[in-house]
Amino acid sequence: MQRRNEISIGTLADRTGLAVSAIRYYETQGLVAPERNAGGQRRFLRSDIRRLSFVMIAQKFGFTLDRIREVLGRLPQSRTPTAKDWTEISQDFRAELDEQIAALTRLRDKLDGCIGCGCLSLERCALYNPDDVAADKGAGPRYLMGDEAVRPED
Amino acid sequence: MQRRNEISIGTLADRTGLAVSAIRYYETQGLVAPERNAGGQRRFLRSDIRRLSFVMIAQKFGFTLDRIREVLGRLPQSRTPTAKDWTEISQDFRAELDEQIAALTRLRDKLDGCIGCGCLSLERCALYNPDDVAADKGAGPRYLMGDEAVRPED
DNA sequence: GCTTGAGCTAAAGTTAGCTTTAGGAATTAT
DNA sequence: ATAATTCCTAAAGCTAACTTTAGCTCAAGC
Numbered sequence: 118m119q120r121r122n123e124i125s126i127g128t129l130a131d132r133t134g135l136a137v138s139a140i141r142y143y144e145t146q147g148l149v150a151p152e153r154n155a156g157g158q159r160r161f162l163r164s165d166i167r168r169l170s171f172v173m174i175a176q177k178f179g180f181t182l183d184r185i186r187e188v189l190g191r192l193p194q195s196r197t198p199t200a201k202d203w204t205e206i207s208q209d210f211r212a213e214l215d216e217q218i219a220a221l222t223r224l225r226d227k228l229d230g231c232i233g234c235g236c237l238s239l240e241r242c243a244l245y246n247p248d249d250v251a252a253d254k255g256a257g258p259r260y261l262m263g264d265e266a267v268r269p270e271d
Numbered sequence: 272m273q274r275r276n277e278i279s280i281g282t283l284a285d286r287t288g289l290a291v292s293a294i295r296y297y298e299t300q301g302l303v304a305p306e307r308n309a310g311g312q313r314r315f316l317r318s319d320i321r322r323l324s325f326v327m328i329a330q331k332f333g334f335t336l337d338r339i340r341e342v343l344g345r346l347p348q349s350r351t352p353t354a355k356d357w358t359e360i361s362q363d364f365r366a367e368l369d370e371q372i373a374a375l376t377r378l379r380d381k382l383d384g385c386i387g388c389g390c391l392s393l394e395r396c397a398l399y400n401p402d403d404v405a406a407d408k409g410a411g412p413r414y415l416m417g418d419e420a421v422r423p424e425d
Numbered sequence: 426g427c428t429t430g431a432g433c434t435a436a437a438g439t440t441a442g443c444t445t446t447a448g449g450a451a452t453t454a455t
Numbered sequence: 456a457t458a459a460t461t462c463c464t465a466a467a468g469c470t471a472a473c474t475t476t477a478g479c480t481c482a483a484g485c
Contacts, residue, residue, distance in 0.1 A: 125431080125432080126431085127430095127431060127432080136473080136474075137431090138473065138474055141433090141434095143472095155481095156432085156433095156482075157480080157481080158432055158433075158480095159432080159433090174382075176472095177378065178375075181471075182472070183471090207382060211382055211383070214378075214379050218376055218379065221332075222372055224331065224332060225365065225368050228328075228361060228364070228368070229365070279452095280461090281460095281462080290443080291461090292443065292444055293442085293443060293444085295464095296442070297442095309451095310450080310462085310463095311451080311462085312451070312452085312461085312462055312463075335442095336442070337441090426485100427485095428483100428484090429485105430482085430483080431480100431483090432481070432482090433478105433479075433480070434478095434479090434480105435476100435477095436477090437475080437476080437477105438474080438475070439472100439473085439474075439475095440471095440472095440473100441471095442469100442470095443468100443469085443470100444467100445466100445467080445468070445469095446465100446466085446468090447465090448463100448464095450461100450462080450463070451460100452459100452460075452461065452462085453459080453461085454459075454460085455456100455457085455458080455459095
């Protein structure tokens with residue numbers, strides 16, 4: 118039996134296009150916090166459809182689930198988020214996105230310089246400056262390129 | 272004993288800033304193909320410094336090792352790559368990078384539209400069109416958002 | 426009232442991109 | 456000549472973001 122404002126995990130999956138397993142995973146990651154009914158089954162709110170949609174959009178933009186959890190933390194806890202609430206966190210979001218685009222563009226421009234000189238691994242090469250774009254995607258430490266990594270004769 | 276044009280894995284690591292283990296891993300991925308000396312130790316060419324530098328730069332741009340391997344495949348096999356060879360593949364690269372930036376920018380603009388209307392999960396929302404940016408980063412299938420995922424009343 | 430479909434948990438598997446560990450063997454330095 | 460490095464391989468471990476599997480319980484339909 119589903120009350121009007123409560124939906125099952127299957128329904129939520131249908132409405133968002135997410136896999137049921139993904140939604141359960143998101144719960145372990147603190148992205149949704151459904152209640153349970155008498156039989157122990159998850160009961161989500163309709164507003165969780167929007168919440169998970171936001172998660173999916175944010176992922177498209179390349180944000181990690183950790184980061185998304187932080188952002189979602191800024192929504193009001195005491196009431197169902199309004200359109201205005203969503204607008205506000207989307208705006209913060211946009212700022213980060215702008216920065217990402219800018220970093221990628223800077224990097225591209227540096228590449229242009231390097232195409233011009235054909236160096237691509239000389240010590241003065243602008244690309245060796247490690248101050249750009251979050252270089253981290255997978256796990257484990259990444260060693261950034263430092264100056265003098267390569268000498269002209271190589 | 273190292274011949275003038277041959278360097279050990281440790282030296283290559285020092286010169287590129289990569290970890291020795293990373294270089295070995297890159298070998299398993301077909302990104303470098305060192306020879307071996309009498310004792311079975313890897314002997315790289317000095318030009319591999321440049322090659323691995325290219326790999327590192329490409330990663331900064333968000334390319335996967337698979338993709339990088341493909342790109343590197345376009346270098347001449349018969350001789351040590353010249354600056355011109357590197358310039359050429361960098362240019363192909365630049366084109367893809369431009370596309371990435373463009374896709375991200377399109378997505379950002381769509382977000383702008385959504386901030387304006389505050390919808391973020393309504394069925395007409397532009398963000399639901401799955402035709403943008405490679406949505407795939409981690410492993411396993413990703414379910415893209417389709418139209419009608421969310422109804423206005425949610 | 427019983428059969429199915431949906432849900433539940435816990436644990437293991439997957440991919441990318443590496444690192445760490447273990448136990449030897451080859452080099453280099455003194 | 457010997458000690459200290461460096462290198463080698465193979466296998467296991469790690470993170471992110473999930474999926475798959477196994478074995479059971481709930482809930483819904485007829």
